[in-house]
Amino acid sequence: xxEFKLDTGQTSVxxxxxxxxxxxxxxxxxxxxxxxKYWCNSCEEGLCAECFEHHKAIKASRSHITxxxxxxxxxxxxIATIETECKIHGLPFELYCPNHEATCCSFCATLDHSTCxxxxxxxxxxxxFRESEYLNHLDRRFDVLVNNIDKIIENRASTKETISYxxxxxxxxxxxxxxxxxxxxDNLEIHLASKSDKIIEDEKESIEKILQKxxxxxxxxxxxxxxxxxxxxxxxxxxxxxxxxxxxxxISKEGESLNSxxxxxNMSELNLKFTLDPNLKDSIGQLLDVHLEKDKSTVILDSSTxxxxxxxxxxxxxxxxxxxxxxxxxxxxxxxxxxxxQPYCQRGR
Numbered sequence: 001x002x003e004f005k006l007d008t009g010q011t012s013v014x015x016x017x018x019x020x021x022x023x024x025x026x027x028x029x030x031x032x033x034x035x036x037k038y039w040c041n042s043c044e045e046g047l048c049a050e051c052f053e054h055h056k057a058i059k060a061s062r063s064h065i066t067x068x069x070x071x072x073x074x075x076x077x078x079i080a081t082i083e084t085e086c087k088i089h090g091l092p093f094e095l096y097c098p099n100h101e102a103t104c105c106s107f108c109a110t111l112d113h114s115t116c117x118x119x120x121x122x123x124x125x126x127x128x129f130r131e132s133e134y135l136n137h138l139d140r141r142f143d144v145l146v147n148n149i150d151k152i153i154e155n156r157a158s159t160k161e162t163i164s165y166x167x168x169x170x171x172x173x174x175x176x177x178x179x180x181x182x183x184x185x186d187n188l189e190i191h192l193a194s195k196s197d198k199i200i201e202d203e204k205e206s207i208e209k210i211l212q213k214x215x216x217x218x219x220x221x222x223x224x225x226x227x228x229x230x231x232x233x234x235x236x237x238x239x240x241x242x243x244x245x246x247x248x249x250x251i252s253k254e255g256e257s258l259n260s261x262x263x264x265x266n267m268s269e270l271n272l273k274f275t276l277d278p279n280l281k282d283s284i285g286q287l288l289d290v291h292l293e294k295d296k297s298t299v300i301l302d303s304s305t306x307x308x309x310x311x312x313x314x315x316x317x318x319x320x321x322x323x324x325x326x327x328x329x330x331x332x333x334x335x336x337x338x339x340x341x342q343p344y345c346q347r348g349r
Contacts (some may be wrong), residue, residue, distance in 0.1 A: 038069055093238075097120075099116045127237060148227075155298065217254070
């Protein structure tokens with residue numbers, strides 16, 4: 001069973017330890033402790049209401065991106081997962097390689113990208129990235145991913161209801177048969193009821209588990225989406241650019257995870273079938289059994305926005321795509337159990 005794990009960077013505000021960021025930066029330099037009302041991502045410090053007005057008026061900081069401090073606290077753990085410096089050399093990212101779709105520092109550019117053509121200045125790339133079609137594409141991929149999760153949840157919930165209904169109907173059929181033949185079927189009825197109960201309970205448990213995981217998966221995807229939406233509003237261009245690449249990979253991974261879910265046994269379409277030989281009353285030794293029939297899943301996942309790779313072109317608002325569903329009681333002592341049909345699962349494509 002594939003496990004669903006998605007790092008949303010979610011941390012409650014209560015979990016954030018007090019730091020100097022909890023005070024207005026300019027006021028603190030004057031040895032005054034003022035509670036911040038806003039946060040400047042460019043200056044990386046809080047601003048009280050008064051300093052915020054000055055900050056907006058000063059020409060040097062007029063274009064800085066600011067957000068409400070409460071929103072910053074919610075977004076802070078997510079921003080902390082975005083790496084803006086090279087792990088190897090400890091230098092800030094300065095260049096972008098379209099061939100590898102990777103940000104790099106000056107050392108990495110020399111060592112690992114010396115033969116790559118079209119290295120671009122990262123500030124130039126991220127300057128207009130916020131207006132690029134790539135961000136709209138990520139939003140569409142979020143929509144498709146959540147929609148696919150909803151499809152599977154709806155399918156599993158419907159199947160759960162269907163087999164529950166079929167279970168009740170099969171028991172009714174068993175009761176009708178019992179009245180028609182004789183009391184010697186009592187033991188067989190008990191056996192069939194017990195077996196069908198076990199089959200359905202096992203399948204219900206399996207479906208319930210996948211429903212819980214899918215609901216959790218959807219919650220994590222939505223949380224990641226909300227964080228990214230907030231980041232697009234309040235984060236720096238660099239943070240939005242780098243996180244978009246990470247999120248793109250996370251979405252692809254989750255999409256592949258959904259496809260793997262479709263290939264699992266517990267995604268089979270279930271139908272509880274009560275097997276009754278029509279010649280039972282005239283034929284001694286005929287078999288009677290109950291089994292669970294499994295067919296291909298009818299869920300069709302939407303993959304209309306699937307992209308394997310994105311290249312930032314000279315105009316970063318343009319994205320180039322690379323293409324990377326009368327009876328003798330002794331008769332019933334000879335009854336053998338029919339095997340449960342093996343599942344045939346549809347792999348999601």
